[in-house]
Amino acid sequence: MEIFERIKYLRKSILKISQEEFAKKIGLSRSNIGNIEVGRINVTDRVISDIVNQYNVNNDWLINGTEPMFVKTSNELVDQIASKYNFSIAEKQALQAYVELSDSDREKISELIQNIFSGFFKLNNEEAATTEDTSTNNIDYEVESYRKELEAEQKGQILSASEKPKGA
Numbered sequence: 001m002e003i004f005e006r007i008k009y010l011r012k013s014i015l016k017i018s019q020e021e022f023a024k025k026i027g028l029s030r031s032n033i034g035n036i037e038v039g040r041i042n043v044t045d046r047v048i049s050d051i052v053n054q055y056n057v058n059n060d061w062l063i064n065g066t067e068p069m070f071v072k073t074s075n076e077l078v079d080q081i082a083s084k085y086n087f088s089i090a091e092k093q094a095l096q097a098y099v100e101l102s103d104s105d106r107e108k109i110s111e112l113i114q115n116i117f118s119g120f121f122k123l124n125n126e127e128a129a130t131t132e133d134t135s136t137n138n139i140d141y142e143v144e145s146y147r148k149e150l151e152a153e154q155k156g157q158i159l160s161a162s163e164k165p166k167g168a
Contacts, residue, residue, distance in 0.1 A: 001065055003048075008037040010057065014069070026050035074099045 011022045023033040035041045060066040082092040
């Protein structure tokens, strides 16, 4: 199937609208659409872009016939993500609202989220570092005690690793 045939198929069989209505939504005349649908005139990049944008058609399907025919809408994608990650209704609504923001508003929200999460991860990293420091101190103490016990054995003295050395 050629591109002009896919355009006719889309309009007539899928969208079920007239040439007049289809043409009007993409800024062409009915006769231009008629000529495109029979292959009399070539489809321009602008017409392809207008069809893709107006009817949510997959550009690759329109040009090459590669499925899927339609691009998923943001609502479908949000539903898919919400389902996959078991979002609550509030989380799903927040994601949908975020997707619908302007680029500048999304950038502001992204910065806010990064600040929140950087503080969260910083606290978690500090807790991990504190735990790591405590573990390291315990290991250092045990190694030092074991070293002293070995030295004492060499001298013929036995010092328990749990005893604190004299003068310590």
